Amino acid sequence: MTDPTHIDLSGSWLFVDDDPNSAKSYAARLSEGANAIALTVLPPSQGRVALLTGNSTPLGVLMDVDLTGEPGEHGTGLGIAQDIRARQKARKINEFPIIRFANIEPVKINIGGDPSSDDLFDDKMDKGAVGRNTGIVQRRLIGVAAIYDHLKSMGNNPADSEISNLFSLDEPHLSEWTHPGLMSRLTDGMRQAIHVAAGAYLRSFLMPTGLLMDRKLLLMRMGTTQESGEKSWDVISKFADSFKFRGLGSEHYERWWARGLEEAWDELEFAEAPIAMTSATDRTSAFANVFDIELEPLQLGDRSPGTRPWRWCTLRQEEDPPSYVPVDPRFGVKISPRVDVAPWIEPAMASIGAAVRKEQDARLNRTDIERLVSELS
Numbered sequence: 001m002t003d004p005t006h007i008d009l010s011g012s013w014l015f016v017d018d019d020p021n022s023a024k025s026y027a028a029r030l031s032e033g034a035n036a037i038a039l040t041v042l043p044p045s046q047g048r049v050a051l052l053t054g055n056s057t058p059l060g061v062l063m064d065v066d067l068t069g070e071p072g073e074h075g076t077g078l079g080i081a082q083d084i085r086a087r088q089k090a091r092k093i094n095e096f097p098i099i100r101f102a103n104i105e106p107v108k109i110n111i112g113g114d115p116s117s118d119d120l121f122d123d124k125m126d127k128g129a130v131g132r133n134t135g136i137v138q139r140r141l142i143g144v145a146a147i148y149d150h151l152k153s154m155g156n157n158p159a160d161s162e163i164s165n166l167f168s169l170d171e172p173h174l175s176e177w178t179h180p181g182l183m184s185r186l187t188d189g190m191r192q193a194i195h196v197a198a199g200a201y202l203r204s205f206l207m208p209t210g211l212l213m214d215r216k217l218l219l220m221r222m223g224t225t226q227e228s229g230e231k232s233w234d235v236i237s238k239f240a241d242s243f244k245f246r247g248l249g250s251e252h253y254e255r256w257w258a259r260g261l262e263e264a265w266d267e268l269e270f271a272e273a274p275i276a277m278t279s280a281t282d283r284t285s286a287f288a289n290v291f292d293i294e295l296e297p298l299q300l301g302d303r304s305p306g307t308r309p310w311r312w313c314t315l316r317q318e319e320d321p322p323s324y325v326p327v328d329p330r331f332g333v334k335i336s337p338r339v340d341v342a343p344w345i346e347p348a349m350a351s352i353g354a355a356v357r358k359e360q361d362a363r364l365n366r367t368d369i370e371r372l373v374s375e376l377s
Contacts, residue, residue: 007050009058012038013141015101016047016061016077018069029130035138043070048080054093059145062101063121065110076110077102081120088195095152095194097144100124104320115338122195122202132321143252147201150248151194163187166201167247177243177259178211179344201248209311210345212245212255220298220309220326221261221275223283228296235291239264279307298326303353305376306331311346315354315361327351331372334365352376 017023020041027039040058042050044067050056061084063077077100087093100107100121107126111117118124122144129137154162163186164174182205189197204210209217218240219229229236243260244250265275270286272278278286284295300306304313306328313325314335333355335348348363352372355364 007040007042007046007056009040009050009056012040012058013145014047014051014056014058014061015039015041015064016044016067016080017041017064018044018067018073023064026127026130029134030138030141033135033138035135035142037138037141044073044075044077044080045070048075048083051080052083052087052093054087057094058096060097060099060122060141060148062099062125064106065100065102066106078110078117078120081117085120085195089193091193095148095198097122097148097195097198099141099144101127103127113338118203118339119199122198123207126320128321139252143249144198144202146252147206147249148194148198151190151197151201154190156190156194158187158190160187163190168245168250169247173257173260176263177257179342181342182211182344185342204342204345206249206253206255208345209258210342211258213258213261214256215254216324217312218256218261220312220324222287222295223278223280223297223309224287224295225298228284228294232291232293232295235293236287239287239291276308276310280309281307300326300328301353302376304328304331304351311349313351313354314348315350315358325351325354331376333368333372336363336365338363 015023015027020043023041027041030037030039039062051061063081065077067073067075067077081098084093084098088095098121100123104126123140125137125140163183166186167174167178169177185200185204186197189200206212213221216226219226219236222229222236240256240261243257243264245255245257262275265271268286268290270289275283281297284297287293288295298309300309304325304327308328308330309326310329311327311332313327316323316325327349329349331352332349333352335350337348350364352369355369356373358364359369
């Protein structure tokens with residue numbers, strides 16, 4: 001007799017959603033192009049049974065948040081994700097990634113500023129991102145699945161050398177560019193469950209700004225506008241190649257070592273001070289002279305003043321859609337995180353303009369706001 005709970009998901013992602021028509025539209029979009037993703041759509045009732053019985057193992061799961069559109073369904077995607085993680089920890093079902101995949105409004109209503117469910121998900125995506133840039137969403141999904149596959153191949157008690165090999169660095173750079181706490185967290189995570197280690201790798205290393213940075217931040221820290229930097233990217237990328245991240249996931253996540261940029265700057269003939277302490281104008285002048293290219297220096301405005309851009313405004317990145325506003329830390333407003341963050345992750349900061357506009361946000365440092373308003377008035 002055929003097991004009604006068994007659904008063949010081999011080689012496919014599962015999308016658990018309460019709106020079948022909308023879900024199938026997303027699935028069709030993600031199944032197109034060079035990075036096509038095979039996606040099976042199931043309503044919450046079927047998805048819950050298929051996953052929790054262990055009779056079906058997908059490459060990963062896209063999980064909607066509000067599932068009440070299915071008649072008789074009273075739970076949420078958060079609850080299903082929690083049950084999956086508990087059974088994975090008990091080794092009763094196979095390990096696979098879970099991605100929170102929902103529209104902005106349901107996330108605001110069901111989660112808001114509550115970070116308690118963050119650790120359930122390896123990544124969090126807005127459904128609207130599929131329409132804005134399907135390729136980026138596809139690459140992120142492929143990357144998460146590849147990271148899970150590699151970690152599973154290492155077993156639950158890998159040697160320290162296997163953890164170190166994840167970063168593809170020689171010994172001197174491993175100690176200078178990474179953090180011992182990250183190594184400890186990954187080692188402990190592997191002994192607990194694969195998804196614990198995967199979460200540590202993705203959420204505290206590969207995705208956030210800290211030990212690594214993406215292309216936008218690299219250009220900003222070089223002091224140039226995005227447009228100017230992109231025009232000279234062929235030259236810049238050769239300069240940055242020496243500190244490009246080549247570890248696990250690098251085929252799908254383009255990253256560079258943050259400390260690597262600082263060291264590469266120190267070796268330039270025109271560098272007279274650390275790059276973070278140098279104005280954007282002087283940074284671009286030095287790079288332009290060394291590489292014989294034209295670079296337009298980044299100019300910060302009244303709402304985000306200063307001359308030494310280094311971080312993005314967190315408040316502006318939380319908007320829908322997110323925007324990228326550079327902040328000179330000297331003129332930034334500190335943001336208290338809702339949960340403790342790893343010491344190697346960059347502290348959150350807001351521009352003074354965004355902070356004043358959203359001054360009721362209790363995370364903002366009031367002393368910073370008052371000092372900067374007085375100083376800049």
